[in-house]
Amino acid sequence: MLTILTPRHGKQDVLAKGVRKITSHKIGHVEMFTRAEMLIHTGRDFGLVVQAEMTAPHLTLRDDLTRGAYAAYTAELLDKFTDTGEDEMSMLFALMDETLARIADDSDPQLAMRYFEVRLLDLVGFRPELSECVVGHEPVQPSDQFFSHAQGGVVCPQHVGRGSSPVPIPMMTLKLLRHMQRSSYQHVKALEISPSLHEDAERILLGYVSYVLERRLQSIDFIRRVRHAK
Ligand SMILES: [Zn+2]
Numbered sequence: 001m002l003t004i005l006t007p008r009h010g011k012q013d014v015l016a017k018g019v020r021k022i023t024s025h026k027i028g029h030v031e032m033f034t035r036a037e038m039l040i041h042t043g044r045d046f047g048l049v050v051q052a053e054m055t056a057p058h059l060t061l062r063d064d065l066t067r068g069a070y071a072a073y074t075a076e077l078l079d080k081f082t083d084t085g086e087d088e089m090s091m092l093f094a095l096m097d098e099t100l101a102r103i104a105d106d107s108d109p110q111l112a113m114r115y116f117e118v119r120l121l122d123l124v125g126f127r128p129e130l131s132e133c134v135v136g137h138e139p140v141q142p143s144d145q146f147f148s149h150a151q152g153g154v155v156c157p158q159h160v161g162r163g164s165s166p167v168p169i170p171m172m173t174l175k176l177l178r179h180m181q182r183s184s185y186q187h188v189k190a191l192e193i194s195p196s197l198h199e200d201a202e203r204i205l206l207g208y209v210s211y212v213l214e215r216r217l218q219s220i221d222f223i224r225r226v227r228h229a230k
Contacts, residue, residue: 007093011084016049033061033071033100058104070103074116080213081124095119115188117205118180126212129153130178135162144170147204149211173200
């Protein structure tokens with residue numbers, strides 16, 4: 001069984017047993033973290049992959065352990081934030097496709113991962129508020145602020161007492177995250193990012209992603225339990 005992401009038919013579980021290998025210079029089998037053209041027969045419970053041709057093999061994701069781990073992380077995150085079904089996911093597909101290529105080939109695969117987190121949060125409806133204070137709604141000043149996971153954004157030092165579980169977010173980190181929200185990857189890549197700033201962006205984003213995910217999984221669990229109880 002494989003979980004695949006398609007642009008127009010959403011996320012699908014498919015059976016890829018005995019995929020017919022296409023004899024060409026391209027690798028003819030199914031691999032994790034690759035883009036492929038697939039011919040799928042719709043079955044009763046799940047699709048059956050009858051042909052597959054890899055169009056972006058991303059070999060470094062299997063040769064380089066770190067890059068492979070980053071790819072696994074992004075795929076897992078996308079999986080957890082989406083439901084299986086026929087919903088159109090062309091934006092998420094494009095993001096995942098670009099991200100895998102960046103993680104495979106770019107000099108800073110960690111930045112590709114951070115950029116993915118920012119974009120993913122946006123596309124699945126959890127864009128963190130970084131421009132105005134989530135308590136007082138006044139514009140955020142260019143200085144050190146706080147970040148509230150529960151309220152999904154920046155809380156200013158003045159209102160921090162009224163925010164829930166805020167963590168400090170230094171000005172530089174805030175600027176970087178805002179830049180990521182607003183700019184293309186090419187622009188973000190052009191920045192000089194120090195290791196400490198990198199670490200700090202990771203701290204904020206991982207913290208927020210984990211928080212949101214836990215809430216999402218809890219609500220999915222709740223929906224299941226309510227359905228079950230009926
Ligand atoms: Zn405020």
